[in-house]
Amino acid sequence: MKYVISIGINNVKGLTPLKAAVSGAVEFNDWAKTQGYETYLFADDDNKVVSQSDIFNQINTIIEEKICEQLIVFFSGHGILKGPNQEVWLLSNAQNNPNESINLTGSVDNARTSGIPYIVFVSDACRILPTEIQFTGNGSVIFPILDDTNEDCAIDLLYATRPGSPANEFNSKKSSKKFGLFTQSIIEILKGDYPNLIYSQKASGSWLTNYYDLSHLQVDQNYKSLNNADWHIDTINIEYPLKSVVSKKASEIKITLTQNPEIRIQHQNPKPKLASFSDDEAKKILLKTNKEVKSGKFFESDLYEKIQRDLEFGLNDLGNNSFKSILEDLGSFPSSIDPYNIKSNLISNSERIFDSKGRESFETKTGFTIVGNEIQDVIVNGNRKEFFFENNKQQIRIYNDDQITSALIILRNGNSIPIAILKGYIGTLVFNENQLLTVNYTPSRNNDKYEEFKRNEKEINFVRAFIASSANEGFDYQSTFNKEFDENGRMNHNNAGSFLRREKSLDPSLGLYAVYAYRQAGKIKDVKSVYRYMREESDSMPFDVAMLADKIGIERRRLAPFCPMLSLGWAYRQKFEEFLHPKIREASNYLVPNLWTTFDKKVTESIINLFTENILQ
Numbered sequence: 001m002k003y004v005i006s007i008g009i010n011n012v013k014g015l016t017p018l019k020a021a022v023s024g025a026v027e028f029n030d031w032a033k034t035q036g037y038e039t040y041l042f043a044d045d046d047n048k049v050v051s052q053s054d055i056f057n058q059i060n061t062i063i064e065e066k067i068c069e070q071l072i073v074f075f076s077g078h079g080i081l082k083g084p085n086q087e088v089w090l091l092s093n094a095q096n097n098p099n100e101s102i103n104l105t106g107s108v109d110n111a112r113t114s115g116i117p118y119i120v121f122v123s124d125a126c127r128i129l130p131t132e133i134q135f136t137g138n139g140s141v142i143f144p145i146l147d148d149t150n151e152d153c154a155i156d157l158l159y160a161t162r163p164g165s166p167a168n169e170f171n172s173k174k175s176s177k178k179f180g181l182f183t184q185s186i187i188e189i190l191k192g193d194y195p196n197l198i199y200s201q202k203a204s205g206s207w208l209t210n211y212y213d214l215s216h217l218q219v220d221q222n223y224k225s226l227n228n229a230d231w232h233i234d235t236i237n238i239e240y241p242l243k244s245v246v247s248k249k250a251s252e253i254k255i256t257l258t259q260n261p262e263i264r265i266q267h268q269n270p271k272p273k274l275a276s277f278s279d280d281e282a283k284k285i286l287l288k289t290n291k292e293v294k295s296g297k298f299f300e301s302d303l304y305e306k307i308q309r310d311l312e313f314g315l316n317d318l319g320n321n322s323f324k325s326i327l328e329d330l331g332s333f334p335s336s337i338d339p340y341n342i343k344s345n346l347i348s349n350s351e352r353i354f355d356s357k358g359r360e361s362f363e364t365k366t367g368f369t370i371v372g373n374e375i376q377d378v379i380v381n382g383n384r385k386e387f388f389f390e391n392n393k394q395q396i397r398i399y400n401d402d403q404i405t406s407a408l409i410i411l412r413n414g415n416s417i418p419i420a421i422l423k424g425y426i427g428t429l430v431f432n433e434n435q436l437l438t439v440n441y442t443p444s445r446n447n448d449k450y451e452e453f454k455r456n457e458k459e460i461n462f463v464r465a466f467i468a469s470s471a472n473e474g475f476d477y478q479s480t481f482n483k484e485f486d487e488n489g490r491m492n493h494n495n496a497g498s499f500l501r502r503e504k505s506l507d508p509s510l511g512l513y514a515v516y517a518y519r520q521a522g523k524i525k526d527v528k529s530v531y532r533y534m535r536e537e538s539d540s541m542p543f544d545v546a547m548l549a550d551k552i553g554i555e556r557r558r559l560a561p562f563c564p565m566l567s568l569g570w571a572y573r574q575k576f577e578e579f580l581h582p583k584i585r586e587a588s589n590y591l592v593p594n595l596w597t598t599f600d601k602k603v604t605e606s607i608i609n610l611f612t613e614n615i616l617q
Contacts, residue, residue: 002070003062004032007089008043009050009077014095019178020169024076024124031187032072035275049092052100052140060144063114070272072120073142075102076183079125081163083567084474084595085520088139089125098589103139105520105571110143112153112522118272119153120235124160124182126167127474129593138570138588145574148524154272155522156235157264158186158242163474168250168259181259185245189238190275192285194293197241198277200231201270208282209292221283229279234271239263241293248293266521349472353438354465358428359390361445362397365424368407370394373431379408379611380421403617405540406561408608409436414601415592416608420560422508423539424449430468436596438468439565441508460507467513472595508534512544516568519548543576544569552576562616563588567597583610 008025010018022043029041040058042050062068078090087104094101104121111119160167160182169180192198198208203226216223243261250257277285358369368378370393378385378396381404386397398404398421409417411434419427419439424447428440440461443449453460511530518526531549534541540560546552547569552559556579563584564570570588577585587603599607610616 001065001067002037002072003068004029004037004039004072004074005055005059006032006039006041006043007050007055007073007075007077008041008045009075009089009091011044012078012090012092012094015078015090018077018169020180020183021076021078021124023178024180024183025074027187028074028076028122028183031190035190037072044092051093052091052102052142055102056140056142056144059142063116063144063146066115068116070118070120071116072122072274073107074122074124076124076180079123079127079167080130081127081474081593082130082138082570082591083593084163084471085516085568086571087123087125087127087159089123094139098138099140101139103141103571105568106139106141106574107143108155108157109519109572110141110145111155113146113148114143114153115146115149115151116153117151118155118268120156120158120274122158122186124167124180126165127159127161127163128166129164138573141574153522154266154268156266157262158235159262159264160246160259162260162262165259168253168257181246181249182261185242185249186238189242189245189293190233192233192275192277192282193289194241194245194291195282195286195289196292197233197237198231198282198285199233199237200226200229202226202228202230208286212283212286214286217283217287221287226279229277229282231277231279231282232273233275234273235263235265236271238274239265244293347469349432349437350465350469352432353430353440353468354461356428356430356440358426358440358442359393359395360426360442362395362426364397364400365444365446366398366400366421366426368396368398368419368427368429370396371428371430372437373433374412375409376412376414377410379410379608380404380406381611381614381617402539405558405617408561408604408611408616410604410608414604416599416601416604418561418563418565418597418599418607420540420542420565422542422560425508435594436598437472438464439509439596440464460510464507464509467510471513508538508542512542512565515545515548516566519572547572547576550575552579564597567591567594569597581610581615583607 006025006029008022010021022045025041025043029039032039042055044050059071059073062071075089080088080090082088085105089102089104091100091102104123108121160180167180167182169178188194189197196207196209199206200208200211203211208231211226212224242263246259246261250259352372356371358371359367374394378387380398382401384399384401384404385407386399388395388397396407398407400423405421407419407421409419409429411417413434415434417436419429422441424444425441426444428442430437430440443453511534515527515530518524518530528549531545531551534545539558541555541558542565543559543561544564544566546555546559547564552575563580564576570591573588580588583606587599587607590600590603592598592600607616
């Protein structure tokens with residue numbers, strides 16, 4: 001059995017009403033019926049209220065029946081980003097109740113243990129930061145928490161736009177009806193409006209437009225047939241064409257208008273079908289329309305892939321160049337991609353991170369250097385720290401204490417950032433004004449790992465800068481770590497270009513980013529491999545690593561810090577919420593949108609009090 005859940009929300013209190021979200025969900029639901037899907041529609045037309053529990057209960061019922069082989073979850077409505085890769089869909093009462101929104105990141109994670117072999121999430125929603133505190137809640141999941149049965153589950157994510165951008169809706173040229181660019185584009189493709197995307201392995205030439213000659217077909221529909229035809233459309237075949245169709249529709253509305261979908265596809269062979277057609281149906285489609293979509297254009301959302309490919313070629317010969325000159329040597333980016341020219345956030349942040357150098361040692365072997373900003377204070381248990389200036393940078397020396405694992409960085413605007421104290425490492429905190437871009441943990445000069453780090457310093461710093469800047473921009477950087485582990489989830493010691501491993505140690509900075517990339521890709525074995533290495537190599541265990549490896553309980557006494565360092569970690573709060581102090585749980589409702597967990601100034605004082613009372617270590 002295959003199912004579709006269609007959700008359309010026009011009205012969210014406190015936000016501008018949409019005109020096409022409900023109609024888009026209805027249209028997607030109607031298409032699904034023609035393809036034999038069992039469908040469930042949740043829409044707020046006629047003043048209906050759509051609740052998270054209704055959607056959750058329906059998905060839970062589907063899972064409990066254990067007959068679902070394929071599930072598509074479609075959403076059209078208002079969406080926000082809590083931080084990079086933290087997608088939230090807003091339901092009817094999201095303003096008054098933070099639980100009445102959908103935590104997409106957490107839902108995807110839970111979906112991996114649902115027992116459903118193939119799930120597609122289609123999101124026709126904006127991916128912009130919230131402007132109101134009412135919309136900064138974490139949201140609720142729509143998939144149940146289940147034990148991992150080790151059954152394979154592939155998940156594809158189809159976003160209407162790239163992170164930080166809106167999803168547009170406009171008036172139809174043929175009527176006064178509004179339409180969503182992304183919804184209209186994907187439905188057209190799935191209906192077969194672009195015959196050159198319809199495929200069959202049984203046909204010579206594979207593609208419908210190659211197998212049948214249209215001029216012959218117009219004369220005689222039976223001049224040729226494909227017995228037991230299996231004409232179909234899947235996500236792999238439509239990835240770039242979908243981007244092309246959306247981009248073309250946007251430019252037709254206004255020449256300067258752009259919208260670039262982001263498509264994340266998990267490899268499967270064969271890929272399950274989204275839409276299927278009999279041979280007669282395929283012929284009728286070809287006769288009815290002769291639209292063709294080409295996908296040679298370079299898209300903003302593909303920029304990461306270009307940099308990644310160039311990076312792999314360029315790491316072998318870095319020389320003594322700056323980060324910017326290295327990128328320029330690797331290849332220029334198309335001038336048409338204005339938001340991502342060499343001066344963009346992605347590149348400038350990469351260079352800023354690459355060029356940021358922290359102190360090489362403290363007598364205590366442990367501490368922090370602040371780069372790019374001046375902070376107000378740092379809070380550690382028992383005040384076991386020294387705060388001073390050196391070389392125009394704030395330095396923080398941490399005195400040795402086996403119990404101290406957490407520091408709270410207080411910014412001048414009153415916001416606060418929890419940071420792990422890792423013994424034997426200097427953490428360089430790189431800021432762009434009040435935004436923390438990354439924390440680079442480097443072995444102290446009096447640490448036995450220091451010499452190995454120095455031999456690989458240029459390469460490590462290059463990859464750190466690339467990964468951190470990609471993460472800040474919301475790009476999927478998981479492919480950077482693809483070759484770190486073998487098929488059994490063990491560290492691949494034959495990988496000479498390993499970014500994570502240096503001899504027998506693991507780079508803590510990259511390890512933190514890696515576990516999130518692996519978790520989001522469903523590579524739980526790789527998450528646990530990073531966890532095992534960090535457990536062997538460090539006296540403290542980064543909270544995020546333990547949480548994503550489902551080891552919070554056994555690591556509770558040495559977690560660093562007291563909550564997730566990356567804000568994305570809060571999307572998995574069901575894994576650790578019971579271990580948090582009630583005041584930290586309350587404070588998590590006041591997170592400032594950022595890559596790194598940043599508490600609003602409203603709750604900073606209450607967290608400081610937990611240090612003062614020796615509750616936080």
